[in-house]
Amino acid sequence: MSKAAVRNPDATRQNILQVAFEEILLKGYQGLRVDEVLKQTGFTKGAFYHHFKSKKELGHAVIDEVLKPWIHERWIEPLKQVKDPINDLIKMMNDSRAEINIKELHTGCPLNNLTHEMSPLDESFRVRIVAIWEIWYEALAETFERGQQTGIIRKDVNPHNIARFLIATIEGIIGQCKCYMSDQAFDEAGKCLQDYVKTLRA
Amino acid sequence: MSKAAVRNPDATRQNILQVAFEEILLKGYQGLRVDEVLKQTGFTKGAFYHHFKSKKELGHAVIDEVLKPWIHERWIEPLKQVKDPINDLIKMMNDSRAEINIKELHTGCPLNNLTHEMSPLDESFRVRIVAIWEIWYEALAETFERGQQTGIIRKDVNPHNIARFLIATIEGIIGQCKCYMSDQAFDEAGKCLQDYVKTLRA
DNA sequence: TTAACTACAGACCAACTAGTCTGTCAATTC
DNA sequence: GAATTGACAGACTAGTTGGTCTGTAGTTAA
Numbered sequence: 001m002s003k004a005a006v007r008n009p010d011a012t013r014q015n016i017l018q019v020a021f022e023e024i025l026l027k028g029y030q031g032l033r034v035d036e037v038l039k040q041t042g043f044t045k046g047a048f049y050h051h052f053k054s055k056k057e058l059g060h061a062v063i064d065e066v067l068k069p070w071i072h073e074r075w076i077e078p079l080k081q082v083k084d085p086i087n088d089l090i091k092m093m094n095d096s097r098a099e100i101n102i103k104e105l106h107t108g109c110p111l112n113n114l115t116h117e118m119s120p121l122d123e124s125f126r127v128r129i130v131a132i133w134e135i136w137y138e139a140l141a142e143t144f145e146r147g148q149q150t151g152i153i154r155k156d157v158n159p160h161n162i163a164r165f166l167i168a169t170i171e172g173i174i175g176q177c178k179c180y181m182s183d184q185a186f187d188e189a190g191k192c193l194q195d196y197v198k199t200l201r202a
Numbered sequence: 203m204s205k206a207a208v209r210n211p212d213a214t215r216q217n218i219l220q221v222a223f224e225e226i227l228l229k230g231y232q233g234l235r236v237d238e239v240l241k242q243t244g245f246t247k248g249a250f251y252h253h254f255k256s257k258k259e260l261g262h263a264v265i266d267e268v269l270k271p272w273i274h275e276r277w278i279e280p281l282k283q284v285k286d287p288i289n290d291l292i293k294m295m296n297d298s299r300a301e302i303n304i305k306e307l308h309t310g311c312p313l314n315n316l317t318h319e320m321s322p323l324d325e326s327f328r329v330r331i332v333a334i335w336e337i338w339y340e341a342l343a344e345t346f347e348r349g350q351q352t353g354i355i356r357k358d359v360n361p362h363n364i365a366r367f368l369i370a371t372i373e374g375i376i377g378q379c380k381c382y383m384s385d386q387a388f389d390e391a392g393k394c395l396q397d398y399v400k401t402l403r404a
Numbered sequence: 405t406t407a408a409c410t411a412c413a414g415a416c417c418a419a420c421t422a423g424t425c426t427g428t429c430a431a432t433t434c
Numbered sequence: 435g436a437a438t439t440g441a442c443a444g445a446c447t448a449g450t451t452g453g454t455c456t457g458t459a460g461t462t463a464a
Binding site: 209211214245246247248249250252253 | 441
Binding site for chain 2: 106108115116119120121126130133158161164165168170173178179181185188191192193195196
């Protein structure tokens, strides 16, 4: 009665998912409070447990319906457009750095945050998270395979190893920035990362 | 009466700290339950709140008195012995890989775990964690500076940048292993990491 | 128009959890 | 050896939190 004279269940669900995503980003899944999500969205217990049968199912939905599309938009799609892995990836990283604001520095990468918190705690979370890493990993590896075919990347390197290495490094750097609350780590480590990537040129 | 006919307050404190450390490693600080620590140690609320004034203070103590010495023993001291940063560091990593068992794969790096969970949540935790990263960072940078002085490492590279890069990469790789519950990521990314380190030779 | 169903509202509950408080026995001091 | 202090034991509490349940208004189909 107090809210929603007009009903829009899809919007309700999305609203809850979005707020939950940001709460998880800040406080982790364990720190996420259903009541806090309701407070921020203005909905009630009735609405919440109509759309999600438990907090755990909300967590799953956040991963599948928010995190996964986010990674697709942010990484997978752009990677498909890459012609020159070396220059384009360096450019992507520099663009990311320009985009990063203080808030993002404080929160880090949502996928990596969830990885660290949930993968040892709950198998149902872990498998969902691994699936997303795999997508990213394969997309990066394919990018370097294309680079090899077009003669930009050396033929004697392993695209899958490189993909794994780059993902690990990028996430590691973001983690350092998060803890230091400064992008200094990004600049320091970023130089070495660029040096490495350049060694891959044919 | 039921426990400790003979008293040993130091051992009590250490016992609690050690169990808390392992609980945090598995479940995070937010997932840590005081009752669970008491259950595992066999002590009671009375003992706990005699040694620690709050759960938060326990967290601080775990960082200062368990995590910090652990990093010192595992990284800082060995780094002081390094003569050839390239070969010795590669050897240290391979040794680590051999040591890693399934349990450690599941838990990851305690310092990085706490970083991801607590640095956005609580400033008192963040400053303590940053202090430890700094120690590691400086020790690694010094190792490469010595390498430059002895002519093993190229003079045109920046030891601090390398230190930051290596820390980020190592932590990133451990994070991937943790999520995949497999050391495959270690082997894949490790090859690239070795390739990179070798480019630093004078 | 009405019956059935969907999408909520909101009071309520049971379990959990950090922290308190009083009591007691051991260790140290004088 | 008596008194003071330190190191606990363990019952208890207040606040939190995920989840339930009943009620109700909007929506849709017949």
